[in-house]
Amino acid sequence: MLANFPTTLRRVLRLSALFIGLALTGTALAQQPLKIGFGMSLTGPLAGNGKAALIAMELWRDDVNAKGGILGRKVEFVYYDDQTSPATVPGIYTKLLDVDKVDLVVSGYGTNVIAPAMPIMMQRNLTFMTLFGLNVNSKFNYDRYFQIMPAGPNPAIGWSQGFFDAAMGMNPKPKTIALVGADAEYPAMALEGAREHAKKTGLKIVYDKTYPPNTVDYSPIVRAIQATNPEVVFVASYPPDSAGMVRAANEVGLRTRMFGGGLVGPQFAALKTQLGPLLNGVVNYEFYAPDLGGKFPFLEQFLAKYQARAAKEGVDPLGFYLPPYAYAMMQVLEQAITATKGDSVDEVPGRSGAVHGPNPCG
Secondary structure, rough: HHHHHOHHHHHHHOOOOOOOOOOOOOOOHOOOEEEEEEEEEOOOHHHHHHHHHHHHHHHHHHHHHHHOOOOOOOOEEEEEEEOOOHHHHHHHHHHHOOOOOOOOEEEOOHHHHHHHHHHHHHHHHOEEEHOOOOOOOOOOOOEEEEEEEOOOOOOHHHHHHHHHHHHHHHOOOOOOEEEEEEEEEEHHHHHHHHHHHHHHHOEEEEEEEEEEEOOOOOOOHHHHHHHOOEEEEEEEEEEHHHHHHHHHHHOOOOOOOEEEEEEOOOOOOHHHHHHHHOOOOOOOOOOOOOOOHHHHHHHHHHHHHHHHHHHOOOOOOOOOHOOOOOHHHHEEEHHHHHHOOOOOOOHHOOOOOOOOOOOOOO
């Protein structure tokens, strides 16, 4: 049930300006498609994640349209490849709003391509549903920003809570930690949270550096970390550098008691397969819980549809990590539109927390 989602997700019905000059009622308008626009990483380092998210969103669109659309309007997507490049994002959303005249916008996948869209959303007073942007709103404090991500009310801290709990559960407790990540939005936020954890747990930070996102050889980085002799190594990285750091740690023979934490990529079947036994001993975040299927049958139904489509398109064949959340993001939007009958939701009293219903994430 969406009522089990974090409060920030259920607050979607309090949003103002959800629609851009829209009144979703009326016979004439009901014959027009409801256009939803977004950028998505279809090429570049996050393409694997972006393509998987897109499949999930298209499954939602098809499911909705098979039932007659939303308030009598069929849903139509307008999207562009952001190439996993933050520099492309402002232009994409400007075009979607000014040229394509989309009715609604949502984000693509990931912190690095969500943050660059925020100024446009704020300037135009738009609601922005986003997918896996780690603590993006800490910089903007924008009250129409909403996030689909299981990281709790304090994302920077919540993201690495499990890693640090596990680290401090070792006997004897560790005393030193190394922090490393790419010089980009997501790693910056993840490392910020890791520093807070280190402070709270009393871990001494012996290494705290970033590397350029276009780094190819990670062995010098791992050797520099090894020189500080840390008992714990926290890494915040996107798929290409996650693979690079794991391989380098194995090649160099990194000696540490715990390694991992914020590696994006090993959640996907393709990278799991590529790295294989190199992942042995890595402690990292993961979202999939197999026992959820019994509690939420819709999850299994969704995954069956996703996996059939993914197999044909050569995308992550399991879909455990990101696709359920991408589908759920669109469900939140759908239910907000339906519950408010297409009006600006700030004008509809008494609807806070009213979003509910089955969804792939429970």
